Amino acid sequence: MHQASFPKPGSLIIPDWHQNAEGGEYLSCILRKRKRRMFGLIEQPVLPPQLPFDIASYKIFVCGKSGVGKTALISKLCGLEVPSVHHETTGIQTSRVYWPVRPRDSQRPVIFCFQLWDCGESALKKFDHILLACKEKADAVLFLFSFTDRSSFEDVPALISRTLSQDEDPARVVIGTRFDQFMHTDVTDQDVGLFQQTWQLPVMRVRSVNGPRLSDGISLDGRIELLDAAPVLNGLAEILWHRDQITAGLLASDV
Amino acid sequence: MEGSSVFLLCLTASSGVPLYCRSKRSSRQLTFSVIGSLNGVHMFANNQDVLLTSTRTENSRVLWRTFHESINLIVMSCDSNASDHSLNRLLENVFSTMVLVIGLDDLMNIKNVERLKKDLRACYKLIDSFLTESEKIGDLTQCVDCVISNDSVILQECLDGFTQAAESEFGCLLIGGKVVVATEKWWRLASLDAMLLCWLVSSLSPHSSRDYPVYLPQGSPTVPHRLLTFQLVPGVDVCILCGPSPSLQKVELELVERFWKPVLDPVKSCLRLQLRSFPISLNLHQGILGFLLINRDLNKSLYTVQVHPFEDTQRSDIKCILEHRRASLRSFYTLTMLRYFSPEHHDGKIQYEEAFPEGFTHQAHQCYVVSSSHKCYATKTDLHFLFLLFKTNVPTFSMRAIANKTMQVFTKEFNF
Ligand SMILES: Nc1nc2c(ncn2[C@@H]2O[C@H](COP(=O)(O)OP(=O)(O)O)[C@@H](O)[C@H]2O)c(=O)[nH]1
Ligand SMILES: [Mg+2]
Numbered sequence: 001m002h003q004a005s006f007p008k009p010g011s012l013i014i015p016d017w018h019q020n021a022e023g024g025e026y027l028s029c030i031l032r033k034r035k036r037r038m039f040g041l042i043e044q045p046v047l048p049p050q051l052p053f054d055i056a057s058y059k060i061f062v063c064g065k066s067g068v069g070k071t072a073l074i075s076k077l078c079g080l081e082v083p084s085v086h087h088e089t090t091g092i093q094t095s096r097v098y099w100p101v102r103p104r105d106s107q108r109p110v111i112f113c114f115q116l117w118d119c120g121e122s123a124l125k126k127f128d129h130i131l132l133a134c135k136e137k138a139d140a141v142l143f144l145f146s147f148t149d150r151s152s153f154e155d156v157p158a159l160i161s162r163t164l165s166q167d168e169d170p171a172r173v174v175i176g177t178r179f180d181q182f183m184h185t186d187v188t189d190q191d192v193g194l195f196q197q198t199w200q201l202p203v204m205r206v207r208s209v210n211g212p213r214l215s216d217g218i219s220l221d222g223r224i225e226l227l228d229a230a231p232v233l234n235g236l237a238e239i240l241w242h243r244d245q246i247t248a249g250l251l252a253s254d255v
Numbered sequence: 256m257e258g259s260s261v262f263l264l265c266l267t268a269s270s271g272v273p274l275y276c277r278s279k280r281s282s283r284q285l286t287f288s289v290i291g292s293l294n295g296v297h298m299f300a301n302n303q304d305v306l307l308t309s310t311r312t313e314n315s316r317v318l319w320r321t322f323h324e325s326i327n328l329i330v331m332s333c334d335s336n337a338s339d340h341s342l343n344r345l346l347e348n349v350f351s352t353m354v355l356v357i358g359l360d361d362l363m364n365i366k367n368v369e370r371l372k373k374d375l376r377a378c379y380k381l382i383d384s385f386l387t388e389s390e391k392i393g394d395l396t397q398c399v400d401c402v403i404s405n406d407s408v409i410l411q412e413c414l415d416g417f418t419q420a421a422e423s424e425f426g427c428l429l430i431g432g433k434v435v436v437a438t439e440k441w442w443r444l445a446s447l448d449a450m451l452l453c454w455l456v457s458s459l460s461p462h463s464s465r466d467y468p469v470y471l472p473q474g475s476p477t478v479p480h481r482l483l484t485f486q487l488v489p490g491v492d493v494c495i496l497c498g499p500s501p502s503l504q505k506v507e508l509e510l511v512e513r514f515w516k517p518v519l520d521p522v523k524s525c526l527r528l529q530l531r532s533f534p535i536s537l538n539l540h541q542g543i544l545g546f547l548l549i550n551r552d553l554n555k556s557l558y559t560v561q562v563h564p565f566e567d568t569q570r571s572d573i574k575c576i577l578e579h580r581r582a583s584l585r586s587f588y589t590l591t592m593l594r595y596f597s598p599e600h601h602d603g604k605i606q607y608e609e610a611f612p613e614g615f616t617h618q619a620h621q622c623y624v625v626s627s628s629h630k631c632y633a634t635k636t637d638l639h640f641l642f643l644l645f646k647t648n649v650p651t652f653s654m655r656a657i658a659n660k661t662m663q664v665f666t667k668e669f670n671f
Binding site for chain 2 (some may be wrong): 038040041042043059075080081083085086087088090091092093094095096115122123125126130132133137185205247
């Protein structure tokens with residue numbers, strides 16, 4: 001199943017569902033007032049009984065060289081402050097993100113629970129157990145490069161083979177960070193297109209920058225942060241949904 | 256320097272290369288020439304075989320300290336509440352933080368200064384919390400800040416089971432960096448190490464779980480352990496300290512829900528303890544504004560300046576008032592400890608800062624201070640220290656009785 005194809009965006013889920021009435025109601029369970037609602041490990045989103053849902057959890061390992069934007073991307077997806085000063089993440093940190101999705105073939109909406117695993121490069125080098133721990137039973141690995149650093153883009157194939165062995169089989173997703181810094185971009189659309197063709201891997205583009213604040217001047221606007229994050233969250237949900245269906249034999253892997 | 260600003264500088268001892276600078280309440284950076292002069296005067300003294308430790312000007316204090324002949328820390332404070340003692344504690348805490356995160360080896364043998372500078376950024380959040388923290392007092396007492404919960408029996412049971420199942424003996428349940436319950440072994444960690452771990456967890460940005468390598472400054476400064484943390488609900492983390500196994504994934508998936516989901520409600524109710532540190536159901540004397548109770552055996556403390564939270568919320572200037580109370584209790588603690596309760600021992604002889612107690616063969620067990628804004632009272636037993644902050648309308652003669660009663664409540668009824 002290695003190098004299984006990836007779904008065309010919007011083919012398996014309804015991409016702008018969270019903006020219509022039904023989706024909006026489901027979305028409210030991950031917001032509190034205008035802020036993002038956070039959940040601990042022994043909690044999960046709650047909805048009134050007339051809004052049924054299933055929960056599907058996935059472990060996702062985020063990797064890429066130091067400073068590429070791993071921690072920033074995860075903060076953005078969680079609706080947390082993106083740190084302005086870079087320091088390497090110490091050890092492993094994980095974050096759970098809940099995201100309601102409407103798969104086209106499912107009776108009811110599914111709330112995806114993404115468990116995002118982040119770790120610093122020096123921890124990876126210093127302690128053997130860390131890479132193993134991050135890969136253990138991962139459903140997907142995100143390989144990050146930066147649009148402002150061409151070498152990080154060219155290193156992606158090597159990064160993939162350094163991280164995963166042949167027999168390891170999580171979904172592979174490539175993500176380009178700093179897409180907002182188009183003035184300094186070092187990687188063109190053409191480069192990305194060619195890469196996608198050669199490697200048959202999905203490539204996403206992200207800008208991990210803080211959005212506007214609420215009237216208190218401190219908190220981030222949870223709804224706007226969610227809309228910013230929606231394309232990546234939907235993209236990941238669709239890829240993982242697709243992978244599950246192939247595993248269950250419901251879909252042929254059409255390479 | 257502005258109002259009550261504090262600047263902290265870290266340099267290599269051998270060559271004086273600045274490693275970082277942190278500050279509190281100041282928008283300005285120290286200029287390179289100021290940094291150079293501050294370090295230069297210390298180095299100059301050193302070359303003359305003089306150890307320069309501190310100096311004062313009209314509105315500021317400067318302290319220097321060299322650790323392991325490798326790292327220089329300098330603090331310059333304009334905070335009128337600061338004392339040499341509190342600033343020395345700050346420097347110790349800051350260096351211990353560096354050991355906790357980097358390990359002693361890499362601080363004693365600096366091979367690559369640029370690399371070290373980068374690595375040290377991982378300490379900033381914890382260091383900054385020592386500069387700005389207000390709800391805890393462990394930075395000054397080097398004890399572990401605690402809260403008392405009505406559900407401690409059931410939470411303790413869960414924690415013991417969970418820690419054991421995770422192949423560890425060191426576990427604790429934290430709310431905002433204060434311990435709700437901890438395993439017996441946790442209380443046997445060096446108190447500085449235990450305090451730092453609690454402060455570390457509360458200083459980091461929130462995450463569902465972490466696998467964080469830590470070097471224990473007292474217990475294991477060169478060999479790292481793993482600190483695993485799990486956020487049960489936002490604001491409440493359970494932590495364990497362990498060796499190479501088990502994996503983060505295993506504990507998170509197999510143990511966290513199993514042990515903690517059944518106690519979701521008691522876990523959530525811990526959040527209500529954050530400011531007061533003990534349950535609303537417990538009433539203390541109306542005249543008490545705040546207190547600090549220290550268990551001398553386990554090096555744990557109970558600290559609050561909001562004994563009557565409902566009364567307080569009605570005041571508009573509450574922030575200022577609380578800050579004033581904290582400052583008063585902190586200075587009273589410092590004064591009492593240094594002068595009366597546990598002065599430094601030199602060659603077996605106790606050294607007092609003033610002549611008066613030297614005339615006596617016995618030590619003080621109680622002391623009080625009366626000022627225009629507060630009254631303070633401290634008492635000492637074999638197992639505890641208690642420091643109380645009172646309203647001024649409390650009669651001075653009654654403070655001892657109130658102190659004894661308060662001590663009884665916490666030590667007998669709550670077994671603190
Ligand atoms: N403008 C912009 N800055 C970013 C982006 N991603 C990361 N950064 C910044 O780059 C620095 C390093 O990012 P970080 O996520 O900490 O790196 P890593 O965790 O080591 O991979 C941080 O200061 C981020 O604010 C992005 O998409 N756009
Ligand atoms: Mg990082």
